[in-house]
Amino acid sequence: MRWMKVMMALACLGVVSACSVVTGGPLVRPGEPTGVLEIANGSSHTLTVILIADCSGMSYGLNRLPSGSTIPPGRSYRFTTSAGCWDVSAGLAYGTTIYETRFTTQVRPGRLTRHTVTGR
Incomplete structure (x- = not known):
């Protein structure tokens, strides 16, 4: 019975870890x-996707903009992060066509x- 509980706990941990890989992990880590x-749009096109992941993460994860949100030219959006x-x-x-700009930053x-994202 104890073995079964250990296996269930490991399975749950695996699911949680997989979610972090898929989503890019939390932007704010507890403690x-x-x-x-702040991501500013200095291009002449609308930003529709912002992916943010910890530098040690395995994936950029999912779009961090709220559903239906975009960043039009000349506007910006702020994310609180660790x-x-x-x-x-x-x-x-x-x-x-989707153009991507990638960069690494220190918050x-x-x-x-x-x-400021200027495009290609």
Whole structure:
């Protein structure tokens, strides 16, 4: 019976870990200081996808913009994140073509880190 409980616990842990890989993990990790990552759209196209993942993550994960949200040219969006290294990918929609801009950034505790996406 004990063996069965251990196997169930490991299976649950595997599911939780897989979710972190798929989603890119939480932007704010419990107990860590936070900062703000601002993505500004300096292109002439609308940003429709922002992917953000911890630099040590295995995947960029899912879109971090709220459902139905975009970042039009000249506008920006702010994300509260744990301080540290983040990989970011921003998608520019242009007709049926998607252009991506990727960068790595350091978010400092209590500070605003701003990046302007200009496209290709």
